[in-house]
Amino acid sequence: MKKLKFLIGVFTLAFLTSCSSDNAEIDTEYPVIDVSSSNAFPIQCSTIERGQTFTFKAVFNDNVALGSYSLDIHHNFDHHTHSTEVTSCEMEAVKSPVKPMLFINNYTIPDGVKNYEATAQITIPADVDPGDYHFMIRLTDKEGWQTLKGLSIKIL
């Protein structure tokens, strides 16, 4: 029995020591997309006219360093997408695409930046289908954490 007690002691100790671990500081925070400022564009339910160029504006923040972002405008004629926002916008009836606008581009952010005011010029061709579209912002930080923002917009 003594032997047993001893062994249990030894192994419990071994088990307990395995409880410890090192605490290297790692980044586990997501970057933040902020479209709440007064000059942010587009925001939920914004409208954009065909044949015009508009300026995308949003503020990005991260606790360590931002990575990059991509912008994506695709049609929502089939109502397949919904937004990440609480408020919903008025939608047109479901319809089939003929020449829907498709825009996808990625943008760099300077190295080591924590706060960044993003701006980008986007031209809407005059001959695309008007209607409900989805404006998607994907933002990463240096470590690969990603935040999405999906906005419902209308092209007139």
Next chain:
Amino acid sequence: MKNALSIYWKYCFLLLSLLIAAEAVAQNQPSEKKPEVKELDEVIISNNAVEKRKKEESLNVETVNNSFIQRNLGGSLMQSLQKLPGIKTISIGSGGSKPLIRGLSFNQVIVVENGLKHEGQQWGADHGLEIDQYAVNRVEIIKGPSSFIYGSDAVGGAVNIKPLPLPSQNTFGGSVDITGKSNNAQFGSSINLFGRNENWFFDSRVTTMDYGDYRVPTDVVHVYSYAVPLYKNHLRNTAGKELDFHLSTGYSGENLKSVFYFSNVHTKSGFFANAHGLEPRNVDMELHDKSSRDVLMPYQEVNHLKVSNTTSFQFGNHAFETQIGFQNNFRREWSHYVNHGYMPPIYPEDMYAPKDLERQYDKNVWSFSAKDEFRINHHQITIGSNVVLQQNEIGGWSFLIPAFTQFNAGLFVYDKIELNEKWFLHGAVRYDYGKIKMKSYYDWFQSEISENNQTNLEYLQRSQDLTKTFDSFTWSIGANYNPGRLSLKANLGSSFRMPIAKELASNGVNYHYFRFEKGNPNLNAERSYQLDLGMEWKAQNFSFQLTPFANYFPNFIYLNPTSAHDIYYGAGNQVFEYEQSKVFRYGAELQTKYYFFKSLSAEIAAEYLYSEQKSGSKKGYTLPFSPPPSVLFGLNYEPQISFLKEPYFSVDYRITGKQNNIVPPEKKTAESHVFNLAFGSKLKAAKQDISISIQIQNLFNTRYLNHTSFYRLIELPEAGRNIIVSMKIPFLVSK
């Protein structure tokens, strides 16, 4: 990390106090525990054989039989084995799962059925293991590197599903299994027939399963930031069905045994409809919520066919065994066409693939192996070799991995030395050669390419013709020391894994996680070195087992989330790229059981795992799918009741710690407390005993997230309360 640690300390403390308490009463309560007897009619394998195997094997082995599976029946085989410490699953809804042994899964864990290495599409998180759990009689799980026996891939461990024991001579009989589950309204049945004259036998089985959407204790889930309402707590479109056939037949004589195995497992199961494609989607809720039993798009259909023959014969001192096998895994993923990159918005009519066929994988595997086992004095030597040829075709309108062929061959020698009754030594070496040949693939649509202010339309090349060869030398040494009630073991071994097609050449969108995955053709074969220890104490009324391990990978293959986005085929999604990094892991499992009385016992099963990347772009981070520490407290009551045979009643309480140790894109998972209740008995009926098992899983309908679930990333909670009733009715027609 602080909080997770403090919880863990709490567990450690609880454990310690229990051990002390256990010791205080350890001497006074003798209880004879007769070894559990498992039978297929008259073939009896007692637990002694399992005990012996454990004492003579230097790696950590857990063995469970079909009565364990029946008592703990989950939606799929691995879910039924989750009670074992160190064994977790990556669950894909309620009907599929893949093994996660000490935090490793995918191609780092192998599954062997009837001696044949199971080859499905195990590289994908959405591909469950195609094994019929009703056809499983005995499973042996090796928690540790077993490449020296099984070759490439067995880095993290092996799940070895043993062949069925042969029916006894001159019998004809069978059994019927019936299972019902409340949570997903599942009905399952499995019918078995077997027979044997003196030497010739057959054993056959048909299993069917049909289940609806599973229910979770919440009416809204957040897929990334998108709120998705649920109808009547049903996880939309997670229903499924399964139909399996098995037949084994052959001859068993004094010196020769030859068995043919045939099995076909077919499943069709839906994916959660709101989280598939390029982004979280709105779905036609009216259509989807009309019925909780229909399987609509997106869904997967998998068929796995296996045919093999195992022949063994005795020749003097030598026991030879040969095995020849063929497998076909055919998997299709159906989903509405969603154009991305420069795909046309309307699906072309003259396409090579049906409009809704998103992906298709067709794998053929031919394998041959031979081994010879013989004894020279104290040495029990096994020499073996195997050759495997794989052919993989792809289909569907989307691309993720290229078609490829693969060839593997290996040769090994294993020596087990029985020094005396107490000491066993083990040594093994193995050489492997592997070659993978990937085929080139061009997009079926043209993309706009801008060069020098000129825009051209081109068919882009997604993968190139690429051939890679790998070879590897692995070894393993170990020892067992069994002085009486105590048994100690130690093993040091290396393992290796050849990079797979996905890691070398993937170049497409993962529609489940909305990301763009990119292979890396420069990867080296993954190597692993692991030290395993084991300590077991077994007395009449008390048992204790501790199995710590430490593991080092100089070049772990890891899918690294980058900060970039792919704007062509990836439709603006984040790029994930394969990289290699140094990884250090350690952990332990603990199991202890104490009998207060002959009929009342308590058990504790705990596990802990720590992993850290020591180099590369995610230095300091853990590995994906790292299970948090957990402790399971169990209380079993097995009273003597005259009209019942072996009745049991048990309560399990599982505390799973927080997992704050994460790596992008994972999310921190809170701790959870889940209770399970199980009871059952055998009923005497004619010559055979009917056994009935009832389980109530997640007794309090607790809402919790499982860190290692396939659906964790999109925040889907685990199934709510689930009442499972299963019954096994054996019959014997003649004897």
